[in-house]
Amino acid sequence: MDQKKTTNIILFSGDYDKAMAAYIIANGAAAYDHEVTIFHTFWGLNALRKNNPPTVKKNFLEKAFAKMMPRGADKMSLSNMNMAGMGPKMIKKVMKKHNAMTMPQLIEMAQEQEINLVACTMTMDLLGLQKEELLEDVTYAGVVAYLADAEDGNVNLFI
Secondary structure, three states: OOOOOEEEEEEOOOOHHHHHHHHHHHHHHHHOOOEEEEEEOHHHHHHHEOOOOOOOOOOHHHHHHHHHOOOOHHHOOOOOOOHHHHHHHHHHHHHHHOOOOOHHHHHHHHHHOOOEEEEEHHHHHHHOOOHHHEOOOOEEEOHHHHHHHHHOOOEEEEO
């Protein structure tokens, strides 16, 4: 019996276009019958943040990070041509015109395809993010879990 192929993606970037590329690749790999894991770390965790998270207790620095980081995948900025927030609006308009899926839709599709969405617990601790602030059906793990998955992976990407 053939062993199922795996795709492992580290999503480090908090840029809308880079996160979107990671999710497009992940969904494609899942459709191609790969077991897929997206390990969200540092700014990539923004893709997993709820738009309206519940109020949680934070210290001063954690509150500062929370205010600086976008809440949710649809509020992330572009890596190029952000233009004070106009770039994301323009690209979303073009995407809508061409019936392209939005980041929230790509994330929902990933969850439907049982892609393992992993939030890096060390980064969550550093940035003061709590589980209540992230989407449902997220796995919480450290870098060792990612390395264990990636060690025998067929495809490993860093975005």
